Amino acid sequence: MLDAPDQPSDDVLPEPRPLTPRAITLTAALLGSVSLLAVLVVVPTPYAVNSPGPTRDVLGEHDGTPLIQVSGAPTYDSTGELRLTTVSSTGGPGYPSSILGVLSGWLRSSSVVLPVEQVYPPDVSQEQIDESNQAEMVSSQEDATVAALTELGYEVPATLMVAGTVPGTDADGKLEENDVIVAIDGQALPDYQTLVDVLADVAPGQTVTLTVRRHGQSVDVPVVTSEREGGGAQIGVLIDPTFDMPVDVTISIDDIGGPSAGTMFALGIIDKLTPEDEADGVTIAGTGTMDVTGAVGPIGGIRQKLAGALRDGAGWFLAPEANCDEVVGHVPDGLRVVRVGTLHEAREAMVAIGAGEADDLPTCVVEQPVASPAAG
Known part of the structure; x- marks a missing residue:
């Protein structure tokens, strides 16, 4: 019988190997990288970063509640989607942009990095900004309701x-x-x-x-x-x-502020109050302020909104005509832009897109200079 080789006893541990200079260097480099990354994540910068924000289907629900609720008139279902678009921002009071966030913003074509003073007024608190955005949102909902009902032929005293x-x-x-x-x-x-x-x-x-x-x-x-x-x-x-609204319209959206969803709210109200399935299975996104006369106004962050619309499945985008200079050259592949100046134009575009007859809708184009006649 062969004797078993000697085994170390249970209470005797092998001596640890000494660290080599290379291992020490790698460990120090790793710790330094982790520390630097932590700094990049938390250290604030004097920049604001605007990126594509979430979109919402105004014909759908959010957290189980319909975004648009109507009482006092018949409503109708739609198979399409009308998506309002938003911009996600950092750099404001209480939400500083980190170095890593700024670097990421510079690298993404759908984001924009600006000095914070160009985006947020000095000496304004986040609470004041939130209150202003909420007030603008409430006002835009009322204006959109008036414009939509007027477009549908209602009298709104x-x-x-x-x-x-x-x-x-x-x-x-x-x-x-x-x-x-x-x-x-x-x-x-x-x-x-x-x-x-x-x-x-x-x-x-x-x-x-x-x-x-x-x-x-x-x-x-x-x-x-x-x-x-x-x-x-x-x-x-x-x-x-x-x-004095002839129809009661309630818009429930608490996590988004500002006035730029007015046009899409108005289109959503029109869609719900008409028996036609205007969008007819198509996902249409858009933006633009809306006043009580039905005029579509310009907004900020149009390039980020274009990117967010495509990301969330939209094939069409309704853009205020006053924003066309920012749209040209920045439309992502797979998205078609229609310029609109009034609610009536936006409604006609929605109907044409849903019917598959949108080839002749106006878009944002670059004005070509007129060539001077050649000398004889």
């Missing part, structure tokens, strides 16, 4: 209360806060749209007579109109309208 006047205009000092404008040149103003329509026929510099209700009395105030930005006449009055 409004009380046109004066919230202030524009300094330097003739109305400054003549109109008072809390005046209610009830007529212009003798024509009654039952809603905001009537005021817009009347002013469309007034030339800047022309005098109009505003009839206002002031402290229970009717007062006529002559006002010389001035030219508003973009052309047309304005009376120089800031109006805070109160609307």
